[in-house]
Amino acid sequence: MKLILSSSSPRRQEIMDMFDIEYIVDTTDVERTLVLTSTPHINAMVSAFMKAASVYEKNIDEEDDIVVLGADTTVTIGDYQFGKPKDDDDQFSMLKYLSGKTHDVITGYAIIKKDYKYVDYVVSKVKFKELSEETIKNYINTGEGSDKAGSYALQGIGSIFIDSINGDYHNIIGLPISKIYDVLKAKFSLDLLDFEKFEEQ
Template identity: 40%
Template sequence: MEFKTTKPLILASASPRRKELLSLLGAPFEVKTMEVDEHSVFGSSPAELVCNIAMEKGLHVAERNQDAIVISADTMVFIDDEPLGKPDNAEMAKDHLRRLSGRTHTVITGVAIYFDDVCSMFFEKTKVTFFALSEEWISNYVASGDCFDKAGAYGIQTVGALMVEHVNGDYNNVVGLPIAGLYRELKHLELIEHVTAGTRYDN
């Protein structure tokens, strides 16, 4: 199955995981990004915080590409409503994993869709439960480097999956983009349509 969008499609994210997931639509798109200071963005709830960051990531790209559909997203891990962002160093990564060990946390992705001077927002929540992690496992995992550049200091699509006991919700949301929800939102906004294969007539 392939789809086409009503306007040129831009992904305002440098994440290779989001790029791979968006590719599932089969619609052509470009990647354009602008730097955002995420620490300067606030929200009154975890979902609002993630959505506000997603909006900031796409805003300046959308302003420079007003003839396009611009999609931006932000994914964060929360434990006890406290965000666990991307670790700055190995010790922070270890601390994140110790907090997640043997517990259930929430992964929230906010997605912003900019088009025709409009910003449509939605977010997805997924509950993830970790097995209890030994100090040896935590140290070895952090030493592998897989923990860096990932919210919560783990990647569910890599060897980090071995820490996961249970996922309740959209797996792709944890990877970084709830692609099923995004497709349905684009469909609702009439920004995407299915490409029907042409009928072949043989003589």
């Protein structure tokens, strides 16, 4: 059995690396061609599924016994989605809007193997402190949030923005590993903690 993570995100790889298991990273550019027009949680699940399905199709000819995990994270207030900032001005506008408010972080995830597919999502709520314009500008200068949905990184310097969190911390980083662990074990007979069994499959 081969586990494939369909994501180039260093944050997702760091979460997977908490487990002493072998997995590979493989990606496609299918996300660039997606046109997503539904609600945020549906969009996140569709994007995650398309990433996982594309990588699955890439690898299935080489090996029949594979499991592919894909994920997509978005930051939202209501139905408005905050993607990755286009530039510094866009990042400033996002953080200014999020200042003092509670937003949702939604990660859709998809797990695919031969003859079985599972798709779901997890929501965590994050409340920002009131941020001064000077604080926002100084944070932008660090470059940390330039490639992050919502323009900040919870696990980094962006943690200074947080007033409170309600939900899965790792979901906010990009991979709701608690829920994914349960699904892999129950639906795919894959226990990320059973290292020896994992290596034998």
